[in-house]
Amino acid sequence: MADPTVDLVVDARVTIRGRDLEERFTTSGGPGGQHANRSQTRVELSVDLRRCTGLRDAERDRLIARFGDRVTVVAAEERSQSRNRQLARRRLAALLRNALVTRRSRRSTRPTAASQVRRLESKRHRSERKQQRRRPTTDD
Numbered sequence: 001m002a003d004p005t006v007d008l009v010v011d012a013r014v015t016i017r018g019r020d021l022e023e024r025f026t027t028s029g030g031p032g033g034q035h036a037n038r039s040q041t042r043v044e045l046s047v048d049l050r051r052c053t054g055l056r057d058a059e060r061d062r063l064i065a066r067f068g069d070r071v072t073v074v075a076a077e078e079r080s081q082s083r084n085r086q087l088a089r090r091r092l093a094a095l096l097r098n099a100l101v102t103r104r105s106r107r108s109t110r111p112t113a114a115s116q117v118r119r120l121e122s123k124r125h126r127s128e129r130k131q132q133r134r135r136p137t138t139d140d
Contacts, residue, residue, distance in 0.1 A: 007054075008047075008089055010096045016054045021092075022046050023085070028076040041081045045088035046072035059100055066099050 008016040028042040049055070049064050049071060063071070073095060075087035111119075 008093055010054075010093050011100070014054060014059060014096065014100065016047055016052060016092075016096075020047055020052045020054065022048075023088075025081060035079065039079075039081070041079060041084055042074065042076035043081065043084040043088045044072055044074050045085075045092050046070055047092065063096065063099055071095065 006018045008018070008021060010016060022045070024044040024046075025040040026042045026044070027038065027040055048069060049060055049067070050069050052060065055063070071092065073088050073091040075084040075091065077087065078084050
């Protein structure tokens with residue numbers, strides 16, 4: 001269980017309560033000798049989106065559609081557990097922040113007259129260049 005007093009600020013509108021976050025610590029493995037094998041510095045930070053109280057219904061539905069019921073991030077780059085905790089919190093906040101951004105749909109527009117002329121000129125130049133590369137034909 002994460003520290004229930006420290007909330008995760010995702011953006012100006014969304015804050016995940018500390019009690020909704022779950023932390024797990026394990027050994028990171030890999031090179032590093034006894035420190036890596038014995039110290040539980042690898043951090044898994046997760047949040048159950050169904051039970052999270054810091055989200056509005058529309059935000060919750062959007063996140064669940066994208067990630068499922070649970071979002072988990074892992075940090076094991078640093079030797080320090082506290083540094084990996086900070087990295088995991090930053091990663092989770094960035095992941096949620098990016099998922100909550102609403103993308104505007106593209107409105108199709110008509111090409112301008114100038115862009116059509118540029119496109120046709122470009123095609124004409126390419127055609128001429130390719131014709132110049134051809135072997136000359138012998139007309140008898």
